[in-house]
Amino acid sequence: MTAPTIAPAKITTPGVYRMDAETYHADPVDGGSLSSSGARLLLPPSCPAKFRWEQDHGEPPKAVFEFGTAAHRLVLGDGPELVVIDHDSWRTKAAKEAADEARAEGKVPLLADDYLVVEAMADAIRRHPVAGPLFTPGTGVAEAALVWRDEPTGVMCRALVDWLPDKVPGRRRILVDYKTARSGDPDTLGRAAHGYGYHQQDAWYSAGAKALGLADDDMAFLFVAQEKTPPYLVTLSEFDHEARLLGERLNRHALNVYCDCVETGRWPGYGDDQVARLYLPPWAFAQEGTS
Amino acid sequence: MTLPTQHTAPIAAPARVGQATAVEQSRAVAEVQAAVVVAQQVPRRLDVARTAMQESCAQLGLADRAFYSFPRGGQTVAGPTVYLARELARCWGNVQHGIAELRRDDVHGESEMQAWAWDVQTNTRTSHTFVVPHKRDTKKGAVPLVDLRDIYENNANQGARRLREAIFAILPPWFTEEAVDICRGTLEHGDGRPLADRIDAAVGAYEGLGITVGRLEQKLGRPRGQWTGPDLAQLRITHKSIQRGELTVDETFPQARVTAAELVPPAPAPHPAAPVDDTPAPVVEVEQPAAEERTPSEDTVVDLMGALEDSVAAAKADRTLVAGGPVPDLDAAAKAGQDAADRVTKRNAAGQAPPPAITARQIATKSAALFAEHTEVGPRGGKSTRTIDRLRHALVYAVTGRRTASASDCTPDELLRVWQRMDDIAEGKLTYELELEVGVAFTSGTGTITTIAWDELETDDGGAG
Numbered sequence: 001m002t003a004p005t006i007a008p009a010k011i012t013t014p015g016v017y018r019m020d021a022e023t024y025h026a027d028p029v030d031g032g033s034l035s036s037s038g039a040r041l042l043l044p045p046s047c048p049a050k051f052r053w054e055q056d057h058g059e060p061p062k063a064v065f066e067f068g069t070a071a072h073r074l075v076l077g078d079g080p081e082l083v084v085i086d087h088d089s090w091r092t093k094a095a096k097e098a099a100d101e102a103r104a105e106g107k108v109p110l111l112a113d114d115y116l117v118v119e120a121m122a123d124a125i126r127r128h129p130v131a132g133p134l135f136t137p138g139t140g141v142a143e144a145a146l147v148w149r150d151e152p153t154g155v156m157c158r159a160l161v162d163w164l165p166d167k168v169p170g171r172r173r174i175l176v177d178y179k180t181a182r183s184g185d186p187d188t189l190g191r192a193a194h195g196y197g198y199h200q201q202d203a204w205y206s207a208g209a210k211a212l213g214l215a216d217d218d219m220a221f222l223f224v225a226q227e228k229t230p231p232y233l234v235t236l237s238e239f240d241h242e243a244r245l246l247g248e249r250l251n252r253h254a255l256n257v258y259c260d261c262v263e264t265g266r267w268p269g270y271g272d273d274q275v276a277r278l279y280l281p282p283w284a285f286a287q288e289g290t291s
Numbered sequence: 292m293t294l295p296t297q298h299t300a301p302i303a304a305p306a307r308v309g310q311a312t313a314v315e316q317s318r319a320v321a322e323v324q325a326a327v328v329v330a331q332q333v334p335r336r337l338d339v340a341r342t343a344m345q346e347s348c349a350q351l352g353l354a355d356r357a358f359y360s361f362p363r364g365g366q367t368v369a370g371p372t373v374y375l376a377r378e379l380a381r382c383w384g385n386v387q388h389g390i391a392e393l394r395r396d397d398v399h400g401e402s403e404m405q406a407w408a409w410d411v412q413t414n415t416r417t418s419h420t421f422v423v424p425h426k427r428d429t430k431k432g433a434v435p436l437v438d439l440r441d442i443y444e445n446n447a448n449q450g451a452r453r454l455r456e457a458i459f460a461i462l463p464p465w466f467t468e469e470a471v472d473i474c475r476g477t478l479e480h481g482d483g484r485p486l487a488d489r490i491d492a493a494v495g496a497y498e499g500l501g502i503t504v505g506r507l508e509q510k511l512g513r514p515r516g517q518w519t520g521p522d523l524a525q526l527r528i529t530h531k532s533i534q535r536g537e538l539t540v541d542e543t544f545p546q547a548r549v550t551a552a553e554l555v556p557p558a559p560a561p562h563p564a565a566p567v568d569d570t571p572a573p574v575v576e577v578e579q580p581a582a583e584e585r586t587p588s589e590d591t592v593v594d595l596m597g598a599l600e601d602s603v604a605a606a607k608a609d610r611t612l613v614a615g616g617p618v619p620d621l622d623a624a625a626k627a628g629q630d631a632a633d634r635v636t637k638r639n640a641a642g643q644a645p646p647p648a649i650t651a652r653q654i655a656t657k658s659a660a661l662f663a664e665h666t667e668v669g670p671r672g673g674k675s676t677r678t679i680d681r682l683r684h685a686l687v688y689a690v691t692g693r694r695t696a697s698a699s700d701c702t703p704d705e706l707l708r709v710w711q712r713m714d715d716i717a718e719g720k721l722t723y724e725l726e727l728e729v730g731v732a733f734t735s736g737t738g739t740i741t742t743i744a745w746d747e748l749e750t751d752d753g754g755a756g
Contacts, residue, residue, distance in 0.1 A: 129720060129736040130551045136738060139556035171553050217541055220549045236554070241509075241545030258678070 014156075014212060015147040016141075016164075016270075019064045021069065022082060023108060024145050024160045025059070025265035033147065036204035039254035040197040048257060052267035065120070068180050069140035070110050071226070074122035075135060075178055076163055078142035084115045119227065121180070124232035131224050131234050136178065140165035148211040153255045159208045174222055175205055175216035182223040189225055193239070198223065201246030202239050311557050326387065327408040330412040343382040344466065348473035351482055353378060357474040358528045361537040369528070371471055373455040379470055380458050385412040388458055390450035393420070395442075399427040400435055402446050406453035410461045417460040419453040478527050479520030490518050493526050500533060506544040558740040649706040651698035654713075658683040661713050667727055678727065686712055686745040695749045 010030040011017060011215050019028060027033055041051040074081035083102040087095035089111065099109035110118065126132045133139075144164045163176035179198075181189060193199060202221040209215040221244075225235045241248070260265050269275070308316070347353055353375070360369035380386040388408035395402045402425070407418035425442050426433040436442050459467055481489045494504055494515070509513055511522050532538040658679065665678040684696035690708045691701060701709065715721035715736075724732045730744035 082326065130554050133736065135553040136556055165554075165556060168557055174554065218546050220328040220546060222549055222554070235550070236549075238549050245542060 010044060011147050016144040016212060016214070017147060018141075018143070019145050020106075021160065022080070022111065023145065024143075024158070027055075027158070028145075029147055029158055029276050033158045033161075033256055034255065035158050036197075036201045036251075039204060039251055039258070042254045042257045042261075045249060048267040048272050049269040052261075059086050063111065066108050066227070067114055069108050070115070070118045071121055071180050072143075072162065073108070074118055075125050075226075076142040077137055082115065082118075083107045083109050084112050085109050086112050088113070097261075101139060120230070121226055121228070121232045125224075125226060126235060127144070128234045130236060134165065134224070135163060140176075146205070146212055146214075148206040148208050150207075150255055153259050155255055155258060156273075157204070157208060157255075159205045161205060161209075164214075164276055167214075173209060173218065173219040175209055175215070176222045176224060177201065177205070179225045180228050181235075182228065184225050184227045184233045186235060186237055189235060189237060193223075193243075197247075197250075198245040199239050199247035199248050201247075203244055203251050206244070207248070207251065219240075294399050313569050313674065314739075326411045327414070330385040334412055341466070344379060344470050345473060347378055347382060348470050350476055351477055354474040354477035354532060357471070358531075359535070359537055360528060360532045367538070367543075371455075371459070371474075372468070373451045373458075375470065375474065376455045376458040376462075379462055379467060380408065381411075383462055383466065385459065386410050388454060390447070390454050392446055392450075396423075401608070402442070402597045404446060404450055404453075406450050406457050408454070408457035408461045415461045417457045419457060421449070421453060428553065469601075474523055475521075478524035481520075481523060481527075485517075486520065486523075489523055490515060493523055493530075496530055497526070498506075500530070500540055502540060502544055503547070505547040508546060509545045510543070555736070555738050558734060558738045648703060650700065651706065654687075654698045654701075654706060654709055655683065657710065657713055658686070661716060678725070681745060681748070682723070682725070682731060684748050686733075688743055688748055689733060689741050694748060 006173075011028050012030045017028075025035075038051055038055070040046065041054060042048050070082050070159055071077060073082055083098075085095055085098045085102070087098070088098065090096060095111075102109040125135060142159045142162065146159045146161060148157055149155070161175050162178045165174055165176065177198075181192065183189070183192075185230045206215070206219060206221055209219060210217065220238060223237045224237075225237065227233045247260075293726050305312075348357070356374040357371055358369060359372045360367050377388070381387055386408060388406075390404065390406045392403055393403040402423045403420065404423055405418055405420045407416065409416040423446050424433070425436040425445065427436055427445065428434075436445055460472075484492075494507065496563065497504075497507055504515055507526065511518060511525075513522070529538065529543060533540060572607065662679045662682045665682060667678045681743070683698065687698055687701065687705075687709055688694065688696040690712060691705050693700065698706065712721060716723065720736045722734045724734070726732075730742060732740050732742040
């Protein structure tokens, strides 16, 4: 594999880079690039206007994201420094101030109780018979940023791969994404994956790996989902063929929308200037007969 | 409403008709009249038409070209091709059909075209007039076609699709449906060779496209041994569609599923000086009450400090990988090792359930069942020993560190641990790779490998190690 190089201030050429999450999310690519979450924001149920807003204003920190970041840090051994805030909740002023201070320094604040949970989660991962060895330090690269140019549209794209296991001769390339989840039940995960657009993420990251020559067509994208409650069960999963194809089509659509918006300078909202028609869900009518 | 004044003739006609044109015009009129008259005089016989269709569709050459398939909106659209339509029109008889380019407009980049089919006997006629833009859809959007050959092929392609629909519109549905069924049957039957041979041929054909058996099996949802005639028919249709460029390999065939085996990183190569590099994690006896009680040989490193050093070494290796990148967190790696040590302490403190009494005989019985497939007998020190026994001895050696490796020398605690390792093997948590002449390598779930050469063992039934 091409060893990841440290990212310059502004990235101009496709490649694999090492950078912290903050730099990645702030878009380090010269002239702007589209990320997988950006692509999802461009399409319904979101719209280009929301994408634009987030580009311009950034995403506010959310405790749930910080929890996920902390779990990534302990499981993957990479990421921003964690700061344990010795309070019971975020409600007190002192706790909020301590959290803000930590964020200002680029660190991730975490309540003491949450830290214990995250530690226990990382421990559970290490004990997992497959996920444990998979994340063995030294057998892959954590948080590798892929930057590539989408050929048909010429748009620069980026992706932050949680865990890029080293290529093993005779085996195909596998990209790994670690997620914390409320439930690791595959059915529930599938539904959540649809809601969050994980199939698009799969297709997006795979496209990047292929474009950079890291992987062939036979590559696989693996989700390692872990529950946030004891016993912190771990589920390894991958999408089926149809889901990945759908992801590819949606990504293609998003790239086209992005191109149009950049060209015209217009980032439309939901219905733009049209008057939208509202429809009730079908069960609203079914209920009428029973009341 | 006021109608606009008509300034031009509704049908554009040349101002002067040449002699050749006049002859052709008369001929066209006569031809049409003759066709209708002949059709009435020599009407089709349904039984003859049907027999002709049945004979045609029984030919593999036609059946192979009878179906198309292409992806649209996540689904694969499939149906009978224009080849089949033309052949059915021929069998049905008294049918005329054609495609005409009525007008080509290079300025606006489009052709006006017509596809038509006419049952001259019943005077049933279908025609589609349509405009074909001189463009081709690509991922970037529609790209204009300039090359004359490209325009011709695009027109012919669009025309053939309309022609197909026109012919099927005038043929009775029962006739088409029967033909489709027979074609499918022909494909299922193939060239008459036995199913197994045809499966081999299909697998070979797909190998030529770079598609492995695994992907075919995943597509069909059945292992190769359970494929049926209809499966092979579908594979034939798909193969033709890929050859014609209607389908791409990647959108048609799912990649093989990820297995746990390919997720576990390969263990580092064994250290040449020490035959036993490390002990597999299950064997890294985290439950051991006190390491100092036993006196493991230096070869059998059952040592958490070793694991700790490995983690740090791995992290150092990582640093060289990310040349120029941020220094990896060595503390994290060290902490991982420390955590493992802590877990040992905790577990020891919690106390283990009292081990059930396991005898050396039980170990021998269980190992005989577990390694039953290894019936080989290999030479060693002028004496032949059974591989089953060697594997058992190797396991005992890995657990106890005693080169005599005899189960009857083991303490109850050691016997229990050997028993547990055999359970791990049975459950797939611990795997082993056997080199009949050399030794065995055990691989734990965490990827650590313990290699044991037969020569290391000093057993009752073997010579000196």
